[in-house]
Amino acid sequence: MTELVHADHASETATRWWRDAVIYQVYVRSFADGNGDGVGDLLGVRSRLRYLADLGVDAVWLTPFYTSPMADFGYDVADYRDVDPIFGSLADAKALIDDAHRHGLRVIVDVVPNHTSDRHVWFQQAVAAGPGSPERERYIFRPGKGEDGQLPPNDWESVFGGPAWTRLPDGEWYLHLFAPEQPDLNWDTPEVHTEFESVLRFWLDLGVDGFRVDVAHGMVKAEGLPDVGHSDQVRMIGADVVPFFDQDGVHEIHRAWRRLLDSYPGERIGVAEAWAPSPQRLANYVRPDELHQAFNFHFLNTPWEAARFRTVIQESLTTSGMVGAPTTWVLSNHDVKRHLTRYGGGDLGLRRSRAAALLTLCLPGSTYLYQGEELGLPEVLDLPEEFLRDPQRLRNPDDGRDGCRVPIPWADVEPHFGFSLPGIEETWLPMPASWGPLSVQSQLRDPHSTLSLYRTALEIRRARRSFDDAPLTWLDSPEGTLAFTRGDGFACTMNLTGEPVELPAPGRVLLASEEPAVDGGVARLAPDSAVWWERDAV
Structure with a gap:
């Protein structure tokens, strides 16, 4: 055995739901269409809450559904206290929150404080x-x-x-750090602070369990608005210091919001979408008096190499542990290409994505799942030009986010696979004709499907109390592999090479993305696979 990584926090926080929660991101436009207009809505989300509860997640994060002209698909908010008619009504939002709670699911909503719509x-x-x-x-x-x-x-x-x-x-x-239709707010003005505290209270009073804070690193700009000094600045975000992001002043805002969240019962949380140039800077957003979680984009961007994954996992656990916060793990979201495609696409990408799921779901901390990853959905790379409307494509035609936002398939029935009601002509983004076998209906019939793998993994995760607070201990393993334990009774091994690899079997197979061959205490791991093991207590 080698180094030990502790999830270092006070024992009284160990039972807080958000520290090891599995949170499912719903991109509302593309999850389920409840009124038959081809666009996902709150009624559609409500109709699928049982699916999410049966999947085994703890909470649902909803992307913006507020009144918006949709220049950036809802991240340009015209009214923070109402629902855009395309998604339903305020009554629909309240009914969704209440129904989710009845299903044992918490609800996190987006708040967009860096900018408004130009129609605000x-x-x-x-x-x-x-x-x-x-x-x-x-x-x-x-x-x-x-x-x-x-x-x-x-x-x-x-x-x-x-x-x-x-x-x-x-x-x-x-x-406007984003589209011209998204003017940046001036957080040096007290009125802006007062307004957003009122917005947060509005939704907390309606029953939401927390907020995902969009561009949480962006509200404060460097004094004097100094030049950066060179072009192609987008490549600096998350890698270098820039005068418009990750300024120290944002932390006072988050401290004020934390005090507000703590004044409500039930552990209401704040989650930072924060890009910072180092894990240490990112950890600042989750200090004990700031937000509860921050997205771990360093993990999301890790290439398919064992050494790189180990380094990122180690750094993430160490830096978040320094401030007593849980680490978060995420493989995909609505802003990046789906990880199945990033990992090579086709059968290779599917093998790797299934292995990555098992790795992610047994790491200490909280995990975010993006809708459809549990179905093994790939990025849709051949959408017709007339459907491509993501403003990010203006920067680079190959950098659009439409392909990860295609509606997800629920049933085998073409052409809309149960996403919309029968009779509708087309969905807001077209769905590939080949997606029938990837639908929820198809995969529920197959015990070896990706959906079945996720459901089983989440069931084991929830049942194994040793996951709650158990540290991660790395084990020695061959080059190109990862091996570690959590507590006394669990181990994970992962082969990130394209060839079978042999190593000592840590115990009995609990779950595998692809079954290993075990003989005489030696496990032969399939290429690009991960295995969960039941270990005898030592």
């Missing part, structure tokens, strides 16, 4: 009020540079490509 009443007032007005103080307006102010105030670039500034007819420029 505040921005409309700011445009109408003109330069120097109190209404413009709610956003980041600046005069331009150069003769007559015709140049942007600085060299900042939008995450979606092009300058991060747009000029109004009156000559002033406004900042």
Whole structure:
């Protein structure tokens, strides 16, 4: 045995639900269509809560369903206290929250505090009020540079490509780190703080169990808005220090929100979508008086190499343990290519994604699943051009996120595989004709399907109390493999090579992405596979 990694936190926090929760991300547009218009909605999510409960997850995270012109599919919010008609009504949201609780599921909703929609009443007032007005103080307006102010105030670039500034007819420029339809708020203005505290209370009073904080690293900008100094700034995000992200001032906002969350009963949580240049900087977002979790994008971006996975796992556990926080693990979400495709696609990608699922689900901390990964869905790479509407494609046509947002298949029946009601002509993104065998209905009939693997893994995870707080201890293993124990009774082995590998069998097979051959205490691991083992207590 080699080093021991502790989930270092006070014993009284060990039972808090969020520390080892499995949270399922629902991209509302693409989960289930309840009213037959081809777009997923809250009624559709409600109709599938039993599926999520039977899958074995602890909570559901819903992407934005607020009133929005949909320039960025809901991440451009026009009204934070209402539901867009395409997704239903406020009554539908309340009914969904209550139904989820009856199914034993907690509900996390998105909050988008870095920017609003340009259709938000505040921005409309700011445009109408003109330069120097109190209404413009709610956003980041600046005069331009150069003769007559015709140049942007600085060299900042939008995450979606092009300058991060747009000029109004009156000559002033406004900042938008994303699309022009998403003006950045000015968090130096107390009114912005007051407004978002009110928004959080609105949804907490409605019964939500927490918030996923979109662009949690972005609300505060460096004083004076200094130039970055070179182009292609999007490649710096999460890797280098930039003046518009991960400024120290964001942490005061998160501390205030934590105090608000703690004032409600039932362990309401905040989850940071935060890009930081190091695991240590990321850990700042989950200090004891800040948010509860932060997404571990370093793990998501790890290439298919045993040594790299081990390094990222080790660093993640160490840095989060320094602040007493749980680590989170995520393989896919609505902003990245599905990991089956990233891992090679086809049969290779499927083998690797099944192995990665077992690795992820037995690591200490909390796991996030993206809808459809439990079905082994690949990225859809051949969507017709007329359906591609992701604003991120403006930066790079190959960088669009539409392919991971295709509606998920529920039944064998074409053309919409149970996503929409019969009779509808088309879904908002077309579904591949080959997806029938990947549907929930098909996979529930197959005990060897990817869905069955996830359901069994989650059942074992929930049943094994040793997972709750047990540290991870690495075992020596051949090159290209990983092996570790959790507590006295469990071990995981993983072969990330393309060839079979032999190593000592740590015990009896509990679950495998592909069954190993075990003979005389030696296990022959299949290529690109992972195995959970029951160990005798030592």
